[in-house]
Amino acid sequence: MLAAVKAMSAKFKGFIFGDDFWRGIISIAAFLVFWEAGSRSHAWSGFAFPWVSQVPAPTAVLQEMFKLVQEPSFWNSAFLSTLRVFEGFFAAMVIGIPLGLAMAVSRTFYGITFPVFEVLRPIPPLAWVPASIIFWPTQELSIAFVTFLGAFFTVVVNVIGGAQAIDVRYFQAARSMGSSTWDIFRRIILPGTLPSIVVGATVGVGITWAVVVAAEMISGGGSAGSVGGAAGGGLGFFIWNSYVGGSYTQIVAGMISIGIAGYISSALLRKIGQWMTPWLSED
Amino acid sequence: MSVQPAQVQGFSSTLQPVRKGAVRIDDVVKIYGADDTGILAVDHCTFEVPPGEITEVPAGSLVALLGPSGCGKTTLLNAIAGFHSISSGSIYLDDEILCGPGKLKAQPGPDRIVVFQNGALFPWKTNIENVTFGPIMQGAMSRAEAYNKAQDMMADAGLRDLVHNYPGEISSGVRRRVEIVRALMNNPRILLLDEPYRALDSLTKSVMHEALLEIFYKNRVSIFFITHDLEEAIFLGHRVVIMTTRPCRPKKILDIDIPHPRDYSVLTAKRFRELMDETAAAVHEEAIKAFAAGEKER
Numbered sequence: 001m002l003a004a005v006k007a008m009s010a011k012f013k014g015f016i017f018g019d020d021f022w023r024g025i026i027s028i029a030a031f032l033v034f035w036e037a038g039s040r041s042h043a044w045s046g047f048a049f050p051w052v053s054q055v056p057a058p059t060a061v062l063q064e065m066f067k068l069v070q071e072p073s074f075w076n077s078a079f080l081s082t083l084r085v086f087e088g089f090f091a092a093m094v095i096g097i098p099l100g101l102a103m104a105v106s107r108t109f110y111g112i113t114f115p116v117f118e119v120l121r122p123i124p125p126l127a128w129v130p131a132s133i134i135f136w137p138t139q140e141l142s143i144a145f146v147t148f149l150g151a152f153f154t155v156v157v158n159v160i161g162g163a164q165a166i167d168v169r170y171f172q173a174a175r176s177m178g179s180s181t182w183d184i185f186r187r188i189i190l191p192g193t194l195p196s197i198v199v200g201a202t203v204g205v206g207i208t209w210a211v212v213v214a215a216e217m218i219s220g221g222g223s224a225g226s227v228g229g230a231a232g233g234g235l236g237f238f239i240w241n242s243y244v245g246g247s248y249t250q251i252v253a254g255m256i257s258i259g260i261a262g263y264i265s266s267a268l269l270r271k272i273g274q275w276m277t278p279w280l281s282e283d
Numbered sequence: 284m285s286v287q288p289a290q291v292q293g294f295s296s297t298l299q300p301v302r303k304g305a306v307r308i309d310d311v312v313k314i315y316g317a318d319d320t321g322i323l324a325v326d327h328c329t330f331e332v333p334p335g336e337i338t339e340v341p342a343g344s345l346v347a348l349l350g351p352s353g354c355g356k357t358t359l360l361n362a363i364a365g366f367h368s369i370s371s372g373s374i375y376l377d378d379e380i381l382c383g384p385g386k387l388k389a390q391p392g393p394d395r396i397v398v399f400q401n402g403a404l405f406p407w408k409t410n411i412e413n414v415t416f417g418p419i420m421q422g423a424m425s426r427a428e429a430y431n432k433a434q435d436m437m438a439d440a441g442l443r444d445l446v447h448n449y450p451g452e453i454s455s456g457v458r459r460r461v462e463i464v465r466a467l468m469n470n471p472r473i474l475l476l477d478e479p480y481r482a483l484d485s486l487t488k489s490v491m492h493e494a495l496l497e498i499f500y501k502n503r504v505s506i507f508f509i510t511h512d513l514e515e516a517i518f519l520g521h522r523v524v525i526m527t528t529r530p531c532r533p534k535k536i537l538d539i540d541i542p543h544p545r546d547y548s549v550l551t552a553k554r555f556r557e558l559m560d561e562t563a564a565a566v567h568e569e570a571i572k573a574f575a576a577g578e579k580e581r
Binding site (some may be wrong): 168177178194279 | 364366370391392393395396397399401403405406407408416417420421450451469485574
């Protein structure tokens with residue numbers, strides 16, 4: 001136990017003082033300096049930096065964000081988007097993992113379902129927005145559905161690929177040692193597919209964030225959107241609203257919030273994934 | 284009298300029937316694909332892993348199946364294990380039929396455990412979880428019993444400190460040892476080793492050879508192993524079956540009359556050198572044929 005704590009603190013120290021840490025700091029700092037200078041260059045020297053000069057400076061965005069985090073309506077938007085991401089992602093996992101496993105395990109089932117799956121898969125989730133608004137009774141459900149689609153196909157494809165890539169010798173060994181079909185599913189197929197499920201989930205949640213924001217923009221922020229104003233539904237709607245209202249700093253602040261939220265979700269899933277697949281961690 | 288013609292029946296008939304680890308391969312043919320157009324991989328193979336001899340304990344012998352790469356040795360091993368079917372012939376384990384006319388594919392079972400060429404420890408299980416897998420699956424032992432026995436056997440094999448590691452965290456030589464312990468935990472009648480030492484460097488290999496002999500002396504389980512290393516085959520085996528290149532068939536069956544227990548001093552013994560000399564030509568001849576066949580295919 002003590003050794004583990006020591007190892008962890010050594011790892012942390014390694015991270016703080018390691019090369020990668022400083023490279024990260026330098027990279028972010030350089031990016032911010034470039035951005036700040038670019039967006040203020042017109043005011044300073046009369047030279048308008050292409051593209052960057054149109055973007056609000058990071059200091060201005062930071063001020064905006066500082067204001068925003070004190071506003072409940074911003075947190076409400078963030079909460080709504082997070083909820084939709086979670087709903088869609090959760091549904092994608094709950095439906096996608098069993099479906100992918102069934103497709104990998106049964107040739108018959110694979111033969112029946114795969115053609116339909118392959119036709120639907122290339123359709124971009126956003127192309128589903130109008131249809132899902134028609135299909136589903138509430139805006140909330142249509143957004144969640146589109147979000148679900150974003151993660152669903154990635155999860156299924158990864159599960160199928162992962163399960164099919166399991167070495168045939170594991171099955172042979174398990175059979176020799178007296179495993180039943182159920183044992184083989186539970187003790188070989190499931191753990192053997194787990195790393196791919198983790199990859200699918202991590203990639204899927206990123207797509208989910210991309211999709212939820214676009215869906216909110218198109219559908220007008222979901223059920224809460226009808227109330228109007230920045231208090232409406234989700235970060236996507238928040239950005240769209242800021243655009244309509246002409247607040248460019250708010251647009252960028254909203255974008256960065258999504259970036260941070262996406263990063264946190266992926267990092268969280270990676271951590272959960274590492275915890276679930278301890279045999280893959282290199283020490 | 285060490286060299287026998289290929290078709291000679293073994294000496295099992297002279298002993299009383301034993302229940303441990305004698306395998307008889309009787310006129311086995313394996314064709315991949317259709318009977319008339321397919322590829323003949325195994326051509327009327329007949330030989331035997333004899334039951335125990337030399338000692339009073341009638342259990343187990345070490346038999347090496349030696350032949351060039353890709354000659355069909357693994358096909359035979361898979362047929363014994365029950366992973367693949369045969370096309371005709373029959374295979375017996377202790378006079379019980381495993382597969383034969385009417386049932387061309389044997390049922391895999393814990394009485395015949397394969398140790399695979401590149402290893403097949405489950406990477407998602409710790410070493411001890413791997414080792415206890417068989418007995419728990421078969422319901423042969425309770426979890427606690429299996430863990431106790433595994434602890435003991437792993438300690439015996441010098442794996443005490445690696446019990447809770449994952450296979451991915453240990454070297455390939457050590458992995459092989461864990462896998463053999465996993466196999467032995469099933470109390471098999473015969474271990475089937477598919478070129479178990481192929482991927483190992485020669486130093487590790489020499490240690491592993493002695494370790495295998497030690498396992499054999501301790502557990503008295505038949506060991507049937509595939510190799511293309513003549514020295515290894517003669518050093519370890521009671522019997523060496525030299526196979527022809529595709530299709531594979533016994534070319535020469537050699538009973539090694541060097542007494543067990545053996546250790547590395549055998550490698551420099553006069554009898555060992557004689558046996559090497561006697562067989563090297565036959566092995567070399569097949570290697571050349573295999574090489575020529577490979578050239579043609581390209």
